[in-house]
Amino acid sequence: MQSISWRRRCLQPSYLKGFLNNSQRDVLLGSRNFASRPPGFSASKPPSAKARPFKDRPAPVDGNKPSSGRHKSANESNTRETIYIEETLFTVARRWFRRRSVKVLVFSLSAYLGYTLYNWQTDPHRSLILNPRFFTPFIFEKRDKVSSSSCILNLKSVPAGQNADNINEAWETGVWSVLVMQPELQIARAYTPLPPRDGDEPEQLRLFVRQEPNGEVSTFLSTIYRGTLVHCRGPHIEYEIPADVDEILFIAGGTGIAPALQVAHTLFNYRTALPDQSPKLRILWANRRREDSYQGPVSNSSQHFPETGNSKFQSISAAWFGKPAPKPEETPATKPESTSNNDATNPLQPQTILVEELEALKSHHPDQLEIDYFVDEEDSYVTENILRRYLGSNNEEQSDHDLAARKKKVILISGPDGFVNYYAGPKYWRNGVEVQGPVEGVLRKIDPKGWEIWKL
Ligand SMILES: Cc1cc2nc3c(=O)[nH]c(=O)nc-3n(C[C@H](O)[C@H](O)[C@H](O)COP(=O)(O)OP(=O)(O)OC[C@H]3O[C@@H](n4cnc5c(N)ncnc54)[C@H](O)[C@@H]3O)c2cc1C
Structure with a gap:
């Protein structure tokens, strides 16, 4: 037994017996024991259409050659036997799955959740200050007036000191922007961060904003108070120099x-x-x-x-x-x-x-x-x-x-x-x-x- 493969072992009559109903058992086991038992006949039940003995089944038409149900070649018999075994295996598998469907579902769900959790924990994006996939919070620290309609906003990441690799990469690349969200209306607009000055931390963003008359996001940014949270997403590369x-x-x-x-x-x-x-x-x-x-x-x-x-x-x-x-x-x-x-x-x-x-x-x-x-x-x-x-x-x-x-x-x-x-x-x-x-x-x-x- 050790030496035969799993597939062949499954095809052993002794293994299959437990899963089969009478007619299937007759078909399967009978087909392997033509000499001892007429295939397709069960003691308790007449053979079903599926379980009809091989010899009573219409043989496949082979070109113009007339086929006889009585004189089969060894090959034909083997092919049919294989088809029956495969059909039966399918039934067995279906039954097995029906009996254990809840267990299978629970197992798949936990595997999926585990995989998602693993991905989330090992995701390098998770610790990013500025995330290209979802909005992250920045705290509004200071506003410097530039003109009567424009100002520079200083934002700082919350929490500070996380991964700023993608911001540094964006600075190396060229022109980039961030999306800033207006929290009440949940609408976002693009803004172009100003380069850091000497002494600025990588987790700081400076935005030059002109307040548009009746503009939703620019008015929000031009009027917020110190300590307000501003959610940003990015960086989005606009031009690679x-x-x-x-x-x-x-x-x-x-x-x-x-x-x-x-x-x-x-x-x-x-x-x-x-x-x-x-x-x-x-x-x-x-x-x-x-x-x-x-x-x-x-x-x-x-x-x-x-x-x-x-x-x-x-x-x-x-x-x-x-x-x-x-x-x-x-x-x-x-x-x-x-x-x-x-x-x-x-x-x-x-x-x-x-x-x-x-x-x-x-x-x-x-x-x-x-x-x-x-x-x-x-x-x-x-x-x-x-x-x-x-x-x-x-x-x-x-x-x-x-x-x-x-x-x-x-x-x-x-x-x-x-x-x-x-x-x-x-x-x-x-x-x-x-x-x-x-x-x-x-x-x-x-x-x-x-x-x-x-x-x-
Ligand atoms: C890549 C990129 C980078 C950018 N960088 C900057 C930047 O660094 N600084 C900056 O200030 N801007 C920048 N912008 C522009 C910015 O994204 C916004 O478009 C701008 O701030 C106006 O947005 P808002 O929500 O305030 O105005 P919106 O609400 O979009 O309104 C825009 C204008 O349309 C008018 N309007 C709105 N709704 C209606 C309506 N129903 N009927 C008639 N008129 C209407 C408003 O009065 C307003 O004047 C950038 C844009 C892009 C695409």
Whole structure:
């Protein structure tokens, strides 16, 4: 017995006997003992259709050959015997399962629960400060006002000191965002964390938020009190900065400066590994109002631009930010009060936090970073001509040279939808996924050769 396999052992009459009813036993055992007992006949019961003896069953038609029920080949008999045994085994298994179904169910359920518990306990995501699968709590610590409609929120993970590996990875990768939940309505919006400053812990998040009129999540974030719990999920990678990037032109509108700061952080901290690698970044930051960028010097290229002040550029502003621009003759009267002293160099106005951070970065990386500030209400705009100048007037020649030198150059655009659409055309939703769509708008006109364009 030891030497025969489990399957063969199960086919032994002595083993099967216990599971069979009379007719099955007759069929099975009879078929193995043709000589001693006529198969298919039980003493107690007439044979059922299933349990009919082999010889009485119609033989399978084999081509044109007439078959006889009386003269079977040894092969045919063996095949039928095997079929009967398999049918019987199936019945046996079914019965066995019926008798023990509750036990089997309980066993399967406990196995499943055990497996889930094991997975949960050993899941590396469980200890993450910021989790890509579910919302984790952060405590709101402090709010720094940037302008009348925007602020920087400081959040700290609860509990602190857990695993921040994926946050560090996101900083290495490039542009990323988190989803922030409004707890009452249970709706979430994306925000782009600002890079950590010296001394900041990895479990801290800083969000630059502009309060939208009647906006649900931005109003929640702009009005919460210290100690309120804010639930975040992420990180979600928006753009992976290529390892071999040589130059980035970042066109930022309003809160679009947050991803520009992320790019600066990644470039200057993680993309300088090669000896001759010192990627360059030029940020063009456009705001409607001066109050968003006090003490941010307006660049020479954007000042006294020959076309400024006319209605063409006011309509550009409207297109960027999706709001009606003031008519030229109304402009002085409709200027907000806060802009009465809106000179960038006015010593009465302190530098806004973000200008301070940008200028500090510039002083640390003077050869790599350039920043230009544009303010609609001062009639300075990121125009097509300015872009042409930055992208190189001898665009084609230069790009051919750069292509030969295998230099990677990228234009990134971030800001309100109208802003991104104006420069590069809209992004689209396809099968539930946001895709880049074709390059349109100003950049299509310019058609900068050798530059990759990415809408954020
Ligand atoms: C990847 C990514 C990163 C982002 N990063 C930042 C960031 O760093 N900082 C930042 O401030 N923003 C950022 N945003 C934008 C942010 O996600 C929100 O869209 C923004 O804060 C507005 O959200 P909200 O819930 O306050 O406004 P919503 O409630 O969504 O409303 C938006 C606007 O629509 C109007 N509105 C709403 N409902 C109606 C209606 N029924 N009829 C008419 N008008 C209506 C509101 O008045 C409001 O002006 C980012 C967006 C993305 C996609």
